[in-house]
Amino acid sequence: MKLSFWDRLPKIKGFAERLQNIFKFSRVDTELLDELEMELIQSDLGIELTNEIIGEIKKRKISDMQELRDFLFDFFKSILDGLDYKLRLYDNRLNVVIFIGVNGTGKTSTVGKFAYYLKNLGYFPIIAAADTFRAAAIDQIKRWGERVGVDVVAQKEGADPGAVVFNAIEAAKARNKDVLLVDTAGRMHTKSNLVEELKKIEKIVEKTLGYPPSENLVVIDATLGQNVVRQVEIFHNAVNLTGAVLTKLDGTAKGGVIFNVIKRFNIPVKLVTIGEELDDLKPFDPNEFVESFIPEVKI
Numbered sequence: 245m246k247l248s249f250w251d252r253l254p255k256i257k258g259f260a261e262r263l264q265n266i267f268k269f270s271r272v273d274t275e276l277l278d279e280l281e282m283e284l285i286q287s288d289l290g291i292e293l294t295n296e297i298i299g300e301i302k303k304r305k306i307s308d309m310q311e312l313r314d315f316l317f318d319f320f321k322s323i324l325d326g327l328d329y330k331l332r333l334y335d336n337r338l339n340v341v342i343f344i345g346v347n348g349t350g351k352t353s354t355v356g357k358f359a360y361y362l363k364n365l366g367y368f369p370i371i372a373a374a375d376t377f378r379a380a381a382i383d384q385i386k387r388w389g390e391r392v393g394v395d396v397v398a399q400k401e402g403a404d405p406g407a408v409v410f411n412a413i414e415a416a417k418a419r420n421k422d423v424l425l426v427d428t429a430g431r432m433h434t435k436s437n438l439v440e441e442l443k444k445i446e447k448i449v450e451k452t453l454g455y456p457p458s459e460n461l462v463v464i465d466a467t468l469g470q471n472v473v474r475q476v477e478i479f480h481n482a483v484n485l486t487g488a489v490l491t492k493l494d495g496t497a498k499g500g501v502i503f504n505v506i507k508r509f510n511i512p513v514k515l516v517t518i519g520e521e522l523d524d525l526k527p528f529d530p531n532e533f534v535e536s537f538i539p540e541v542k543i
C-alpha cells in the first residue's frame with residue numbers, strides 16, 4: 245500500500261512525535277511549558293509566534309492536557325483560516341503561473357512536477373525558460389520538459405527573460421495551451437535588477453494578454469527555516485505574490501515556518517513538495533497539515 249502524502253514526511257512526523265512527548269505529561273506545568281517552547285522554536289515557528297502561544301496558554305490558565313491540545317489545534321488552524329488555498333486557474337483562457345525564488349529553492353523542479361501534475365488533471369501546460377542567467381538552468385528546465393512531455397520555450401543564455409515570456413505566450417496561444425509556467429532566475433534576491441526583471445515579466449503578461457498572471461508563487465525551501473522570511477519579504481515588495489510553494493518538506497522537521505510565512509505575509513501556501521519524484525508535489529491542504537502537525541492526545 246502506498247503511504248499517504250503526509251505519512252511520507254518522516255521528519256515533520258518527527259516533530260509531531262516530539263510534540264506527542266509533551267502530551268505524556270499529565271498536566272500543564274512550568275516543566276511542560278519549557279519543553280513546549282523549545283519544541284516550537286526548534287520547529288522554526290519563530291520567537292514571536294512561540295511567545296504568543298506560551299503567553300496565551302498562561303493567560304488562559306490552561307492546565308488540562310486535552311484543553312492544551314485543543315488550544316494548539318485551534319491556534320494553528322486560526323493562522324491558516326481565511327485564506328484561499330485553491331490554485332487560481334481560470335477556464336477558457338491562458339493562465340500564467342510565475343515561479344519566483346532564490347536559486348536552489350527548488351523552483352525548476354517544482355515547475356517540472358507541477359507541469360506533470362497539471363497534465364494529469366487534463367490541462368495543457370507549456371513552460372517558459374525565463375531563467376536565462378545560466379545555460380545550465382535552461383538545459384535543466386528543458387530536461388524536465390522532456391521528462392514530463394511538456395513543451396519548453398527557450399532562448400539562448402543571456403536572452404531577455406521578458407522576450408522569452410512574450411514568445412512563450414505566443415507559442416501557448418498558437419498551440420492551444422491553457423497554462424504557461426514561467427521559471428524565473430533566482431540569483432541574489434537583494435539585487436534590484438532581478439526584482440526589476442520580475443516586474444517586467446509581470447507587465448509583459450498584462451500587456452500581451454490583457455490580464456495579470458493567475459498566480460505569482462514564491463518558492464520557499466522549508467529547510468532554510470527562518471531565513472526564508474526575509475526572502476519572501478523582498479519578493480513580496482516587488483511583485484504581487486498570490487501564494488507560496490513550500491519545497492523539501494521531506495528534509496526538515498521545521499514545518500513551522502509555514503505558519504510564520506502565512507501569518508506574516510497573509511499569503512496562502514498553494515503547493516508543497518516532498519521529494520524529487522514526479523508525484524512528490526501536491527496542493528496544500530490546511531486541515532490535513534494541522535492534523536499532521538498536532539498529535540491526538542493519548543492519555
Ligand SMILES: Nc1nc2c(ncn2[C@@H]2O[C@H](COP(=O)(O)OP(=O)(O)OP(=O)(O)O)[C@@H](O)[C@H]2O)c(=O)[nH]1
Nearest residue numbers: 347348349350351352353491492493517518519520
Ligand atoms: N528532497 C527534496 N529535494 C528537492 C525538492 N525539490 C527540489 N529538490 C532538489 O533541490 C535542488 C534544487 O532544485 P532546483 O529545482 O534546481 O532549484 P532552483 O530553485 O531552480 O535552483 P537553480 O537551478 O539553482 O536555479 C535539486 O537537487 C532538486 O532535486 C523536494 O521537495 N525534496
